[in-house]
Amino acid sequence: MKIGFIGTGSMGSILIDAFIHSGALLPTDMVISNRTIDKAKQLADKHTGLEVAKSNIEVMLKCDLIFLCVKPKEYKNVIDEIRTISLDSQIIVSITSAVLIEHLEEWLPCKIAKVIPSITNYVRSGATLCMYSERMLEEDVRVIEDLLAYISKPLRVDEAYTRICSDISSCGPAFMAFFLQKFIDAAILKTGISRELATELASEMLYGTGMLLTSGGMDPTTLQQKVSVPGGITAEGLSMMENELDGMFIELVHTTHAKYEEELAKVKSLF
Template sequence: MKVSFIGTGSMGSILIDSFVRSGALEPSQIAISNRTFAKAEQIAVRHPGMRAYPDNVDAISGSNLIFLCIKPLEFKNVIDEIRASVQPEQMIISITSPVLLAHLEEWLPCKVAKVIPSITNLSLSGASLCMYSARVLMEERQMLEGLLSHISEPIRIDEKYTRIVSDLSSCGPAFMAFLLQQFVDAAVEETGIDRDEAVRLASNMLLGTGQLLTEGGMTPEMLQERVSVPGGITAKALTMLGNELDGVFQRLIKTTHAKFREDLEKVDQSFTVIR
């Protein structure tokens, strides 16, 4: 298998590094390109055997899978550049939520899919959210998910839920890290505990909590019930949190969805041109 990546920014580099570190791909199986070629070269140097190209067309030649790890408004230009060179048996995979499968199907002559990765893939964990066009056969879906399974749990979703599942899986780590940072900062400010020690304790707590909610088979409600004794310290604090955070996550979801609709409108406009 040969896999190409157009775009080696934050998420592109996460996927590349994770696939290599997990053993899913050898560096020699990967070809990469980036608008700033020097950035692609740096990644190739980090993984001897990987090939970096200054030209996107050269990077995708002969590849089975082509990941487009670029910003939404860059898609139309990149697609215009590679469209004539893409072969029907190749699969192009967008990792960008506002770019719809319909956009890709209309402008590309090949199989198309969408995968939303997560920073948790760096630790070979978390989910990869998978969506496919009708052109992608079952065995081809299994091939892609087999690759992703080395760094995540591939989960097939309906494209209409792209934004909310991205909030939970892809944006969620940043949201949880923000809350953890606030918890640690308050602990340091209120008690004077060493910040590094507080970060270590809180981070291990978050790791263990995640394991209880996955491998341990607990639900969030079950975990709270097990920790909280009626009338105790945890119960009192949970009541305060419930009051203070009332509606916060509803507003968070409305914020991410509003930005998604804004980006989607811009993407639609970029693809709505006379051919």
């Protein structure tokens, strides 16, 4: 089976790299295209055997499973280009949260899936959110999830929860990295500890925390209870954060959802 990628920007490139590094795919299994062809050629230079197509149409003609890794504003141009040559036997996988399955089904005759990856997939970890149209057969779903399992934990979610699930799995790494950076900056400002040491300590701490919350069998509440001793230093810090951060995460979800609704409206207006 030939796998196509239309769009080799940030997330498209991460998926291609991850599939190759994990052994899920060989470079010769893939055909890629990009609006700026030099970006696609850079990937091909890195992965010998990776085929760069001259157009999106060429990708569609050569591939059975095609990942659409383009920004919402680019969807209309791409769909208009490929819709007349799309086949009902092909599988289109969109990775753009603001483009709904019902829209893709209206625009294309293909089997439709929506997958929301994460930057953590680059190191073969984290979740991948999976949503499927009714056109998808169970064997089609298995093909996609077997592929994604090389680089992530595929999780089927209701499309109605796309935004909040994506907030946690896809935006979450940036949010956690921001929180960690502020922790590091404060440690340096208050104590003079070196940035190198503080960053190494914080990074290893976050990695270990992730292990405890996955293979370690703990949930966030249990972990806090295990570390915190009543009246101790950790308990004092948790109490301070409970007061200072009250309402912040509600506002964060409100902000991301407002931006999502804005993007949904823009996509609808394109068609």
